[in-house]
Amino acid sequence: MGAQSRLGLILLLTPLVLWLSLLIIIPHIDMLLVSLRERVGVGEYQTSLANYLAFLTEPLYLWTFLRTALMSVLATALTLLIAFPVSYYIAKIAKGRMQSALFLLCLVPFWVSELVRTFGWMILLRETGVFSSLLQWMGLVDGPVEMLYNDVAMMVGLVYTSMLFMVVPLVTTLESLDDSIIEAGYDLGGSGPSILREIVIPHAMPGIVSGCIVVFMLSLGNYLTPTMLGGKESLWFTELIYSQFIVRFNWELGAAFGFMLLLLSSFIVWAVLRLTGQTLEKTMG
Amino acid sequence: MIPSIQQPRAVRLAYSAYVALFFVYLALPLAVVSVFAFNDSQFPSLPWEGFTWNWFFGEERPMIGVFHERPILRSIGTSAFVGLCVSLLSVAVGTCNAFLFNRHQFRLRGLLYILMLLPLVIPGIVLGISILVFSSTAANGFEDGLGWDIEALRPGLMLVILGQFSFITTIATLVIAARLRKFDESLEEAALNLGAGHLTAVRTVTLPFLAPAMIGAFVVAFLMSFENFNTTLMLVGSDAPLTITMFDRLKEGSTPVLNAVSLLLMIGSSLLALVMIAFQKKN
Numbered sequence: 107m108g109a110q111s112r113l114g115l116i117l118l119l120t121p122l123v124l125w126l127s128l129l130i131i132i133p134h135i136d137m138l139l140v141s142l143r144e145r146v147g148v149g150e151y152q153t154s155l156a157n158y159l160a161f162l163t164e165p166l167y168l169w170t171f172l173r174t175a176l177m178s179v180l181a182t183a184l185t186l187l188i189a190f191p192v193s194y195y196i197a198k199i200a201k202g203r204m205q206s207a208l209f210l211l212c213l214v215p216f217w218v219s220e221l222v223r224t225f226g227w228m229i230l231l232r233e234t235g236v237f238s239s240l241l242q243w244m245g246l247v248d249g250p251v252e253m254l255y256n257d258v259a260m261m262v263g264l265v266y267t268s269m270l271f272m273v274v275p276l277v278t279t280l281e282s283l284d285d286s287i288i289e290a291g292y293d294l295g296g297s298g299p300s301i302l303r304e305i306v307i308p309h310a311m312p313g314i315v316s317g318c319i320v321v322f323m324l325s326l327g328n329y330l331t332p333t334m335l336g337g338k339e340s341l342w343f344t345e346l347i348y349s350q351f352i353v354r355f356n357w358e359l360g361a362a363f364g365f366m367l368l369l370l371s372s373f374i375v376w377a378v379l380r381l382t383g384q385t386l387e388k389t390m391g
Numbered sequence: 392m393i394p395s396i397q398q399p400r401a402v403r404l405a406y407s408a409y410v411a412l413f414f415v416y417l418a419l420p421l422a423v424v425s426v427f428a429f430n431d432s433q434f435p436s437l438p439w440e441g442f443t444w445n446w447f448f449g450e451e452r453p454m455i456g457v458f459h460e461r462p463i464l465r466s467i468g469t470s471a472f473v474g475l476c477v478s479l480l481s482v483a484v485g486t487c488n489a490f491l492f493n494r495h496q497f498r499l500r501g502l503l504y505i506l507m508l509l510p511l512v513i514p515g516i517v518l519g520i521s522i523l524v525f526s527s528t529a530a531n532g533f534e535d536g537l538g539w540d541i542e543a544l545r546p547g548l549m550l551v552i553l554g555q556f557s558f559i560t561t562i563a564t565l566v567i568a569a570r571l572r573k574f575d576e577s578l579e580e581a582a583l584n585l586g587a588g589h590l591t592a593v594r595t596v597t598l599p600f601l602a603p604a605m606i607g608a609f610v611v612a613f614l615m616s617f618e619n620f621n622t623t624l625m626l627v628g629s630d631a632p633l634t635i636t637m638f639d640r641l642k643e644g645s646t647p648v649l650n651a652v653s654l655l656l657m658i659g660s661s662l663l664a665l666v667m668i669a670f671q672k673k674n
Contacts, residue, residue: 222653
């Protein structure tokens with residue numbers, strides 16, 4: 107039995123170890139190494155921090171990095187604010203058939219590709235789009251209005267794209283909150299806001315944390331929405347990575363950018379988990 | 392604020408109105424994409440020029456429908472192929488992982504579990520470039536050291552499949568492990584008592600129990616692969632999957648063909664979702 111179980115363990119470990127080492131760990135180490143070298147001649151490299159210095163000294167790079175981080179935080183906060191009342195409604199107020207129907211309706215848009223969703227917003231917002239035509243028809247404006255290619259349009263798209271990843275964990279945690287605890291809160295003289303603050307939000311915290319982490323990650327790493335909906339001013343950090351890799355073919359700088367993005371996202375995930383006393387196993391697994 | 396506690400009528404109405412508005416927000420982009428697939432015009436925008444099926448079945452310029460548009464049909468095929476490979480691989484590895492973490496205690500188990508979750512918190516584009524960088528290092532190494540030119544390590548379908556597999560496996564593992572946790576191990580012991588070998592017991596008792604989760608993980612993996620954009624963008628070669636083809640078209644300016652493709656995608660994935668739900672109800 108001992109030898110057999112040991113063999114089983116090794117057989118089961120092999121795919122896991124191959125997957126994690128060949129596709130996750132070694133590629134990231136390699137990316138770090140590439141980001142730490144500087145091209146000094148044709149095919150000649152030396153180890154240096156030049157790429158990271160370039161990142162820190164070129165205002166466009168640093169500015170884009172900070173802007174992407176702040177906008178992602180904003181997108182996460184907006185998603186939470188919009189999703190919370192809806193999730194509460196689905197989990198606590200809607201009953202039976204209605205409840206499952208509403209929940210399913212929340213999932214539907216996410217069975218289709220992000221590209222299709224972005225395309226939908228382009229049709230709605232652009233100069234010849236549905237909203238512009240509607241406003242003209244109603245006589246509110248004289249000529250076509252361009253609503254695409256700015257930060258607001260991008261934010262609408264980002265929030266839309268990540269909504270599901272907030273609604274699902276919120277509904278799941280809120281559903282497990284017993285109604286009688288809320289009733290007890292009212293019996294003890296609590297008001298709506300105080301019950302929300304003292305009972306509902308603390309109970310929903312694991313859901314809030316996991317939703318926020320996923321939404322933040324998705325916004326930070328998004329390429330499609332900022333490219334298609336954002337304007338010239340709303341440059342996203344992923345667009346810089348893409349242009350270094352594919353357009354300029356400067357892999358060293360691109361790898362450094364990739365590493366900065368990875369550091370930022372890991373730091374935020376770690377900080378949020380730390381601040382709220384959650385662990386990665388609990389929120390994701 | 393729960394049904395058993397009375398609230399003023401105005402508050403309840405405002406709340407319901409907010410929820411209704413939210414669902415309009417969710418539905419609006421998909422609705423316009425679908426509607427403009429039938430507009431008899433060169434552009435997916437107003438004014439409405441009349442109803443047409445041409446963007447699906449049209450055979451002549453300027454209105455070539457989806458079903459006669461070679462590049463799009465080919466990229467749908469590519470996406471389906473990539474999706475199948477990714478789903479098969481990730482369900483297989485996911486099942487192994489589920490058994491490993493559920494049944495075995497070993498050193499570094501906690502560390503490996505956290506590593507297993509990591510791909511979920513790595514931005515897709517970073518996963519893409521790290522695999523791109525490593526595979527090209529490996530390819531150059533093979534070429535310089537051994538004189539082998541390994542085409543599979545250059546950007547192309549193989550890398551796309553590996554890149555998507557690298558994070559979809561985590562999801563497959565979580566889905567399958569959740570079901571395995573509910574399994575009553577005494578059933579397997581009963582099979583052993585009745586004289587079955589270990590593998591026979593797992594094959595005839597445990598795997599059938601896991602089947603719904605494995606099929607669920609397969610469908611989810613397929614859909615995630617089909618619509619993946621970020622990782623694919625960095626690893627794609629000359630055979631582009633559908634999302635990349637559509638992205639290139641969209642950058643050039645769109646015609647309602649894209650609306651037609653999108654509508655077909657929506658129908659396809661809803662059907663897949665319905666099949667999955669029906670299947671899981673049956674079990």
